[in-house]
Each structure stands twice: as structure tokens, then as C-alpha cells.
Amino acid sequence: MTPDDQVHGLSPQVMYEQFWIKEAGERRKMRAVKAVGGLAVGVALAYRFGLSVPIMAIVGAALVAAGDAIWAWRSYEATAVWRGRRRGENITRKLLRRRLTRRGYQILDGRAVPGKASVDHLVIGPGGVWVVDNEAWDPETEIARYGDRLFLGEKYGSKVAKALVDVSESLAEVLSRESGVPVTIEPLLAVHGGELRRSVTAEGITLLKPRLVARWILNGPRAEYDDAQVELLARTAARVLRRMS
Incomplete structure (x- = not known):
């Protein structure tokens, strides 16, 4: 042989x-x-x-x-998630909770609008609202932006980007309607593996290493919510968004 x-x-x-x-x-x-x-x-x-x-x-x-x-x-x-030896959402969840909860942010895991795709993490805090999903690629996949397009290796990343943008918009619409607080959600993708130096923003999403997600959220506030609004949004999300098993 x-x-x-x-x-x-x-x-x-x-x-x-x-x-x-x-x-x-x-x-x-x-x-x-x-x-x-x-x-x-x-x-x-x-x-x-x-x-x-x-x-x-x-x-x-x-x-x-x-x-x-x-x-x-x-x-x-660094390839453990791609190899199926670790779960990317577990890694990112620990990093988010360690950095954000003491700063007044609340993290809800595995949420979805009924009938829509789910996201791994919904982050709500004084600076705004973010969805964070997790993906893993093999070590030789270069993740980059060329012009306005996202590339994952030699393939377009439009499908990946559109799916996350769509679910973010759906979540924002539901939260805004049910809470009465205007919400815009920024979609982030935590990348486990692949060739990505720090971060890439293209086609409506930002891709970055898991250890940088919390820093990105803290350094880039998109809103100014007080404690009562944060609590209202978190309670609303827990009530109306479907929890994934």
C-alpha cells in the first residue's frame, strides 16, 4: 500500500x-x-x-x-477547533465573560429569532449590542479583504457574511420592537484557525481572533445605554429570542 x-x-x-x-x-x-x-x-x-x-x-x-x-x-x-477537539463557542464564551461581565455587559448564548438562524453569543452592554459567531478554517486558509469583497482562501466569503448580517438585522428588529429601545447590532465572527493576523472588516461583518473580540467591543462603542436599558434589552432578549440547545 x-x-x-x-x-x-x-x-x-x-x-x-x-x-x-x-x-x-x-x-x-x-x-x-x-x-x-x-x-x-x-x-x-x-x-x-x-x-x-x-x-x-x-x-x-x-x-x-x-x-x-x-x-x-x-x-x-490553534487548529483544535477545526480538528473538532474543542468547541469554538466555549472558548469565546469564556473570553467574553472574563472581560465584559465586570464592565456591565451581559452575554446570552445560543439565541435566534424563531425561524431564523442562531448566533453563538449575543452581547448587550453600555456600548451597544453585538452578535458573535464562531467559525474554524484550516491553517492554510487566508482570510482577507480585497476591494470590498471578503475572501476565505480562494473563495468568496459573501455567503458567510450575508448569513451573519441577516440574522443580526433580524435580532435587532425584534429587540427594538419588543423593548422600545432602538437597537443596531454589529456582527462579529470569531475565527479559530486560518491565516488572520488581527481583524478583517468586509461585507458588513468583522472577522477577528477570539482573544480580540472583547477588546473590539470595549474599544468600539456604538451606543450609550444606561444600566436600565441594558437590563431591559437583556431581559427582552431572554424572553423573546429562542434559546438553542
Whole structure:
């Protein structure tokens, strides 16, 4: 059986994990090479500053090797949602609650207008209202804006953007009508995996890394709601929006 036969029919996620395991030996070899470089730097620093050569050599090699191991593991963990090992909504929910609840924001998870698509998180606070959804792409998918268009790799991202914009508008309409408070909702998409440096805004949505979502919300208020309005909107959302299991 050829290597091609062995991977034929496997999902990209399974293939990625198999290649990761297969390349462990090569990563260790490259880490050893880098550690030698760190050793050389440690020796040079020891002579430059009159320090212990053996200690600095060990420290230099250890720091480089540890840094390389941490970087490799974090790169692998960044694909955990895409590989189905973790749930993106759980990661984002924890990040949102940690940063926003103490600032007067309320987060409702898994909400939808009856008959419409659901969103993973609805954030209501002094600065406005946001919907936050989660998506995962493979590590080689470049997420970018060219002109006015959103691209996910070589494909247009219009379908993804339109779905989130539509559900945001539906949620805003219901909340405004039922609460009596004018609401405009900004749609955000937390991206797990893919090639995305910080954030991309295109076709009505903003895509960004999960750790940056709370900061985006805090730095970009769209409204000025007082405590009573925040509570009213949160209670209204809890009452009229369908909770997804």
C-alpha cells in the first residue's frame, strides 16, 4: 500500500493530525539545531559580560528549545477547533465573560429569532449590542479583504457574511420592537484557525481572533445605554429570542 492509498478518503483534519505525529522526529531534529544556535549565543553573551560560560550555554540552549516547543504546540492547538477537539463557542464564551461581565455587559448564548438562524453569543452592554459567531478554517486558509469583497482562501466569503448580517438585522428588529429601545447590532465572527493576523472588516461583518473580540467591543462603542436599558434589552432578549440547545 502506498502512502497515497493510506490517506485516501481521510478528512483533512485526520490527515493533519497524522502528519503532525509523523513529523515529530523532524521537529525534534530542527529543535536540536536551533538549541545549538542558542548555545552559541549563550556562550557569546557569557564572554561579553564575564558570566559563567557553561551556565549561559545551557540557559541559551534551553530557552531556544523551550521557545520552539511552545511555538510548535501553540500552532497545533490553534487548529483544535477545526480538528473538532474543542468547541469554538466555549472558548469565546469564556473570553467574553472574563472581560465584559465586570464592565456591565451581559452575554446570552445560543439565541435566534424563531425561524431564523442562531448566533453563538449575543452581547448587550453600555456600548451597544453585538452578535458573535464562531467559525474554524484550516491553517492554510487566508482570510482577507480585497476591494470590498471578503475572501476565505480562494473563495468568496459573501455567503458567510450575508448569513451573519441577516440574522443580526433580524435580532435587532425584534429587540427594538419588543423593548422600545432602538437597537443596531454589529456582527462579529470569531475565527479559530486560518491565516488572520488581527481583524478583517468586509461585507458588513468583522472577522477577528477570539482573544480580540472583547477588546473590539470595549474599544468600539456604538451606543450609550444606561444600566436600565441594558437590563431591559437583556431581559427582552431572554424572553423573546429562542434559546438553542
